[in-house]
Amino acid sequence: MDETQIYARLAQIFESVFDEDSVELTPELSAKDVDGWDSLAHIRLILTVEKAFKIKFSTSEIGKLANVGDLVRLIKART
Numbered sequence: 001m002d003e004t005q006i007y008a009r010l011a012q013i014f015e016s017v018f019d020e021d022s023v024e025l026t027p028e029l030s031a032k033d034v035d036g037w038d039s040l041a042h043i044r045l046i047l048t049v050e051k052a053f054k055i056k057f058s059t060s061e062i063g064k065l066a067n068v069g070d071l072v073r074l075i076k077a078r079t
Contacts, residue, residue, distance in 0.1 A: 001075075001079045002076075003072055003076060006076060010068070010071070010075075011025050013048050013049055013052055014034075017044050020034075026068065027067060027068055028068070028069065049071070049075070053075055053078070053079055055075065
């Protein structure tokens with residue numbers, strides 16, 4: 001799976017989790033850039049990503065994620 005495919009699927013996930021279709025995913029996008037991206041939304045996001053991509057992240061991997069680019073790289077490494 002390449003980065004374009006990952007971003008396309010993540011766009012659908014972000015739309016679902018944040019109930020917002022105007023979030024433009026960029027590698028630099030982080031929680032501070034999205035209204036409603038709090039700790040609970042972060043957990044929902046990670047769980048939805050794990051289910052969609054059929055992967056499981058460790059707590060330390062999740063803790064190191066600073067932005068969407070980090071998430072995409074982690075997904076790409078696991079798929």
